[in-house]
Amino acid sequence: MTVTQEPQIRPVSGVAQRYARALYDYASEQGAISDVLRQVRGLREAIGQSADLRVFLRDARLDERRSAEVAGALMEKLGFGDALRRFVGVIASNRRLSELVSILDGVIALDATLRGEVVAEIRSTQPLTDMQRSQLQGRLAEAGYSRVSMIERTDTSLIGGMTVRVGSTLFDTSIAGRLTRLQNAMKGAA
Missing domain, CATH: 1.10.520.20 (N-terminal domain of the delta subunit of the F1F0-ATP synthase)
Incomplete structure (x- = not known):
């Protein structure tokens, strides 16, 4: 990640x-x-x-x-x-x-802000299951985001995995992101 x-x-x-x-x-x-x-x-x-x-x-x-x-x-x-x-x-x-x-x-987002929560934008290739949502909320709590309201979007361009944006922080586990990082690393090695 x-x-x-x-x-x-x-x-x-x-x-x-x-x-x-x-x-x-x-x-x-x-x-x-x-x-x-x-x-x-x-x-x-x-x-x-x-x-x-x-x-x-x-x-x-x-x-x-x-x-x-x-x-x-x-x-x-x-x-x-x-x-x-x-x-x-x-x-x-x-x-x-x-x-x-x-x-x-x-x-x-307005409701989350008024309740003192942080908004996390989740992009995944398919809608999240309840179990995935629960696991993600647990991981976000471990990362210091205990009060989170999630906005989910489907994005097939990710190929697989997901991205999670909380404020200005982006957590990227997508295959598209990995391919981009690999491509950038190979450009730097050339």
């Missing part, structure tokens, strides 16, 4: 942060923050597991009305509550569905 220090990359854009803050504040005012957070994590997981859903979110050809209709029907079918359904409808109407994942990540 390689640990590198890199400049902190803000995983959430300014627009996504504003939407995330709006949902978080609305849910807090309604007294439904724990319920909405559970649904946000569920939606984030559903997007991570469905290639078709990711393609739909990136499809810029749909007009606002049609994308809002499809998003609303999808949210209802997946069983999400009224607040999250309406919120995704607003995002669709504003032609921001392509940023939905960043917005959801922003809600999770």
